Amino acid sequence: MSNTSWNDTTTSDEVAETLSSHINGKTILVTGVSPEGIGLEFCRAIASHSPALIILASRNPSKIAESQTYLSTHCPSVNVKPLVVDLSSLSSVRSAAAEINNSVEKVDVLVNNAGIHSQTLTRSKDGNEMTFATNHLGHFLFTNLLLKGAMKSGGRVVNLTSLSFIVGGVIWEDPNFLNTPFEDGWPAYIQSKTASVLFSTALAEKFGSRGVYSYSLHPGIIRTPMAYNLDLDSFATRSTATHVVAAFDPAIEPQNGGYLIDCQISPIMGKEAAWATGRENWERLWKLSEDLVGEEFS
Secondary structure, eight states, X not given: OOOTXXXXXXOHHHXXXXXXXXXXXXXXXXXXXXXXXXXXXXXXXXHTTOOSEEEEEESOHHHHHHHHHHHHHHOTTOOEEEEEOOXXXXXXXXXXXXXXXXHOSOOOEEEEXXXXXXXXXXXXXXXXXXXXXXXXXXXXXXXXXXXXXXTTTOEEEEEEOOGGGGTOOOOTTXXXXXXXXXXXXXXXXXXXXXXXXXXXXXXXXXXXXXXXXXXXXXXXXXXXHHHHTSXXXXXXXXXXXXXXXXXXOGGGGGGTTXXXXXXXXXXXXXXXXXXXXXXXXXXXXXXXXXXXXXXXOO
């Protein structure tokens, strides 16, 4: 169990200060980093606690450059490495993973933060529905390739989900929407976020014995019109506090594979347990993902 005093009002700075010794010396890779995004706010919160290296991954080099400038302004001593990767492209993911495996001795924490919600039905260059390709398949392939290289001795994998996973599961018979109504992309987004929950459980079950810890988390409401009416600095630090817990808190290790919200492990027990928990579901997702990326991992 995490610190019982942490909740939805806790800030990332508060958590990072408490967990400073667990951040010190670590190499952390964060996908989907961009100015004003929650991935960058997570990086800012941990930057002053002496991580060995923060790897900023994005498909847009200019966003990486802006993010580097932002971090350097807040913490001039932080060591940063850029990584260009388009998670919707399996070839780009393979190239990025090879770059890390060949240049970084160890990645201690991987935060699969990138995510999109495509409201029109589009497909990746590999033929997969774009939201599922970006939010899940790219992270599935990237994570597994790192587990063969820079994370072969273990580490933490954090997968962002959202409360949308309580609405429905993976569309097993038609994940690429060849026949299923797309409905402004919501079913695709929902299945990608359910996949994040199941992927975390799968990683814990398959690789926990070799020191892999994996968690999914709901970060809170992000950049909606309602959010713009809030104190955004305060809002951002609160929305990434759970990231810091999931990435560094040793107290949650007994709940490997768990789901977090408001800085705490939260058991999935409602109707959504039928599609977001259980060996049958995570094994089915693993096999589907292997088929779609064209590679088996064990």
